[in-house]
Amino acid sequence: MTPPSYDPRAGFHTSPWPPLRNTVLAVLEQSRPHACWGLVEVDVTDTLVRLRRCQDELRLAVSFHAVVLHALARAAADHPKVLTYRHGRRLVTFSEADICTTIDHWIQGHRLPALHCVRGAQRKSLAAINWELRAALRLQGPAD
Secondary structure (H helix, E strand, O other): OOOOEEEOOOOEEEEEOOOOHHHHHHHHOOOOOOOOOOOOOOOOHHHHHHHHHHHHHHOOOOOHHHHHHHHHHHHHHHOHHHHEEEEOOEEEEEOOOOEEEEEEEEEOOEEEEEEEEEOOHHHOOHHHHHHHHHHHHHOOOOOO
16 A cells, blocks of 8 residues: 655645545445535524624624634644545545635626635634635625
């Protein structure tokens, strides 16, 4: 078995594809390609109460969107295997958690979704992610 290789300049390392994963792949290939379904219900009552208390104390608006992205980034930092994908017969594991999300942009009088990627999110504070989302929302689309 080939040992994992790491290139610090590239920001990722590769490792060989484990043959046991072929079983999982065979099951996943039975469904539609590139499809992922899921339904999750989460009680965010305590989080919203703490967020409101924090906003009142700091006199600063923090979006719930930023709180969710920050939590996702922290979870990815704690479990780096979620930053791994298959490329051919190798596994590529990234050292940075880039989290992409949609934000609203008004373009020619229409509200359209736009993609925004928070790069290196695992290193950013909640305030930094919140500021970045606010700055992205202020960007204007093409001239009307």
